[in-house]
Every structure is written in C-alpha cells, then in structure tokens.
Amino acid sequence: MSFSYNLRKYAIYLLKKYNIRPKRSLGQTFLVDLQTINKIVEHANLSKSDVVLEIGGGLGFLTKKIAERAGKVITIEIDRKLIEAMKEVLDDIKNVEIIYGDALEIELPKANKVISNLPYSISTEITFKLLEEVPFEVAILTYQKEVAQRILAKPANENYGRLTIMVQFYATVEQILYIPKYYFHPIPKVDSATLKMKRKKLELSQNELQLFKEVVRNLFTQRNKLWTKVLKGYLIRNRVSKGQADKIVNECLKEIKAKRVRELTMADLVSITRIIKSSLEPNV
Ligand code: SAM
Numbered sequence: 001m002s003f004s005y006n007l008r009k010y011a012i013y014l015l016k017k018y019n020i021r022p023k024r025s026l027g028q029t030f031l032v033d034l035q036t037i038n039k040i041v042e043h044a045n046l047s048k049s050d051v052v053l054e055i056g057g058g059l060g061f062l063t064k065k066i067a068e069r070a071g072k073v074i075t076i077e078i079d080r081k082l083i084e085a086m087k088e089v090l091d092d093i094k095n096v097e098i099i100y101g102d103a104l105e106i107e108l109p110k111a112n113k114v115i116s117n118l119p120y121s122i123s124t125e126i127t128f129k130l131l132e133e134v135p136f137e138v139a140i141l142t143y144q145k146e147v148a149q150r151i152l153a154k155p156a157n158e159n160y161g162r163l164t165i166m167v168q169f170y171a172t173v174e175q176i177l178y179i180p181k182y183y184f185h186p187i188p189k190v191d192s193a194t195l196k197m198k199r200k201k202l203e204l205s206q207n208e209l210q211l212f213k214e215v216v217r218n219l220f221t222q223r224n225k226l227w228t229k230v231l232k233g234y235l236i237r238n239r240v241s242k243g244q245a246d247k248i249v250n251e252c253l254k255e256i257k258a259k260r261v262r263e264l265t266m267a268d269l270v271s272i273t274r275i276i277k278s279s280l281e282p283n284v
Contacts, residue, residue, distance in 0.1 A: 003089060007032035007061055011185045014059055018085040022186055026078060027119030030058050031142075033183035037065050043176050043196055044115055044140050046070045053111035053134060055103045055126055056119045060086035060096075066115055067093045074111060076103045104129065114139035120188075123147050124163055131170040139197040140176070148175060148193035156263045162220045166213070168266060171197035203270050212273040219269075223262040228253065230261055231272065240280065248279045 001013045011030050015022065022028035031037055040062065046052070046069035057063045057075035059082065067073045067090070076099045077083050083098055090096050099106070103126055114136045118126060123143050130139065143151070146159075151167045152175060153159035167173060177194035181187050204212055218234040219227060228249050235245040252275050256268045264272075 003061070003064060005034055007034055007037075008185050011059055011061075014085045014088065018081050020079075020081045020085065023079075025121060027056070027121050027123075028058065028079070028082070029184040029186055029188045031062060031117050031179070031183060032185045033179075034061075036177065036179055036183055037062050039177060040115060040117075040140055040142070040194060041065045041069060043194075044069075044113055044138060046113070050113050051111045052113045052115055053109060053130075053136070054114070055116040055130075057086050057098065058082055058117070060089035062115065062117060063096055064090055064093060067096050070113070071095065072097065074099060074109045076101055076106070076108075078102050108133050110135060112137050114141065116140075117142040117192075120144045120147075127151075127163070128166060131167065135199075137199055139171070140194060141197065142177075142179065142192050142194045144188075145178075145191045145193050148195055151195060155265050156260075160262055161223065162216055165216050165220075165266060165269060167197070169212070170202070171199050173197050204273060208273055208277050211277055212269065215273055215276065216269060219261045219264070224260055226258055227256075227261045227264055227268075227272075228258050235276070244279070248276055251275050251279065 001010055003010060011032050048071045050070045051072045052066050052070045054063055054066065054073060054075040057077040063073055063075050073096045075096060077086065078101065080100060083100055086098065104122055108129065111134055114130055114134060118141055124147065150159045150161060150163050151173055153164045174196050175193050176196045179192040179194065181191050219230050222230045232245045232249050235248060236242060252272050255271050
C-alpha cells in the first residue's frame with residue numbers, strides 16, 4: 001500500500017504493520033485529509049530555498065508534502081516506531097532529515113519556516129521554544145482549537161493571557177484553517193485550528209525582553225486584580241522599596257489607566273516594562 005488519496009486507510013495499514021498503538025499522551029493523532037494537508041503547505045508559500053522545521057513528523061504524510069515543495073525538511077519525532085513507518089512513507093524522498101528526540105529537550109535546528117501539527121500536550125511550551133530559539137519568518141502551526149483561541153484572544157477576553165501576549169509579542173498571527181476532528185486518525189476529542197505566524201520586529205531590546213517576560217508572567221498570575229496592585233507586589237517581592245514601587249506605579253499611571261490585569265494591552269505591557277527598566281536600572 002502507498003501514499004494515495006485515502007490516507008486514513010494508509011494510516012491504519014502502517015500502524016498495524018509497525019505494531020503502533022497511538023498514544024494520546026504524545027498527541028499521536030494523524031492528519032489524514034489530503035486536501036487539508038495541501039492547504040497547510042500552500043499557506044507556507046514554499047520554494048526550494050526554504051528549510052522547514054517540523055515538530056512531530058508522525059507518519060510523515062505532512063512531511064512528504066512539505067518536502068515536495070521545500071529545499072529541505074528537518075522533522076523531529078520522539079517515537080522510534082513512528083520513525084520506522086515514516087521512513088516507508090518517505091522512501092522516495094531525499095530532502096528530509098529525521099531527528100529522533102524530544103523537541104522540548106534538544107537544541108532546535110535553524111530553519112526559516114516551521115510547519116507543524118503540534119503534539120497537543122506540549123503545544124504551549126514548544127511554541128515558546130520555537131519563538132525564542134528558531135529564527136523563522138513564517139510558521140504554520142496547528143493547535144487544539146482552545147489553544148488557538150487563547151493565542152488569538154483580545155484584551156479582556158477570558159482567553160487572553162500570557163500565551164496570547166508572548167506569541168503576539170513575537171509575531172503577527174491569523175487563523176487560516178479550521179480542522180474538524182474527524183480529519184484525524186484516531187479521531188481526537190476536539191477540533192483544531194491552524195494559525196499562520198509571521199515574525200515581527202521586536203519592540204524591546206534583549207535586555208528589556210527578560211524583564212518583559214517576568215512582568216507578564218507575574219501580572220497574569222492575578223489577571224482579575226488591578227494591575228497597579230499586582231505590579232506593586234511584584235516590585236516589592238523583588239526588593240524594590242515601597243516608596244520606589246509607588247513612584248514607579250505612579251509613573252506608569254500617567255500612561256496607563258487603572259484597570260484589571262486582563263485588560264492590559266501589549267502597548268501597556270511594553271510601557272510598564274520600559275518605565276520599570278528606566279527607573280531601576282540596574283536593580284531589577
Ligand atoms: N505530523 C503528523 C501529522 O500531521 O499527522 C503527526 C502530528 S501528531 C499531532 C504529533 C506528533 O508529535 C506525534 O507523531 C508524536 O509522536 C510527536 N511528538 C509528541 N511529543 C513530541 C516531542 N516532545 N518531541 C517530538 N515529537 C513529539
């Protein structure tokens with residue numbers, strides 16, 4: 001049996017042949033709708049000069065379609081048995097490098113594009129790692145619908161949080177596809193959505209970035225409180241005197257009104273970071 005329009009049948013055949021029982025804990029559910037696979041690849045506008053990184057090659061269906069258009073594909077897969085099956089699928093393809101390993105643990109290879117149907121259990125962590133470590137221009141990433149909603153959320157929305165801010169800090173994001181769960185094998189519990197991320201110019205220096213991450217992490221642990229209170233608490237915990245913390249908060253209040261943490265915009269958070277940095281340099 002070979003790669004053909006009926007990918008579900010092919011997946012069932014391969015799983016049986018290689019004695020693989022898909023593990024939910026590793027997000028092992030495979031996209032078997034060829035039209036959707038093709039749409040994902042089209043959105044990446046691939047050419048032979050592109051090096052594409054894929055996290056979780058699985059059975060290699062998406063990998064194969066990427067490889068037909070890109071110069072090179074590097075796919076990381078944590079499951080040895082799946083790699084055996086993937087090698088059969090990619091038999092006639094020469095421009096795929098398969099790395100056996102845990103994408104969260106290894107140093108990620110350089111690539112100018114990322115295309116991945118992410119393993120659900122690590123999708124948030126791996127997104128942070130991709131944004132921080134891989135200098136991609138464009139990423140086409142498929143998430144569980146709920147995670148996609150968190151990434152795309154607007155201020156004050158219940159889904160708005162640290163994930164939203166960190167992704168939107170690095171990239172502009174749009175949803176390009178909605179994928180019903182029955183396009184996968186085995187069929188997962190939830191639908192998926194594919195997002196296109198385009199890296200943007202950073203608004204903060206590397207130095208300020210560390211502080212920004214810390215401020216966002218700390219503020220969003222208390223997302224329903226007034227940001228002034230949460231920020232003051234954070235500063236005091238970081239050995240800033242009460243007087244100085246008050247001064248910084250008042251300085252911020254000139255630009256940002258008192259509102260709940262969950263209502264802070266990206267611009268608000270960037271301003272808060274800059275004001276803390278310039279007031280405390282080099283103490284925080
Ligand atoms: N690319 C395939 C597709 O589109 O059908 C498979 C996608 S499946 C949702 C996720 C894949 O990621 C699985 O093959 C799983 O074994 C792999 N995986 C899970 N955790 C991983 C990790 N930490 N590092 C690398 N691969 C991982």
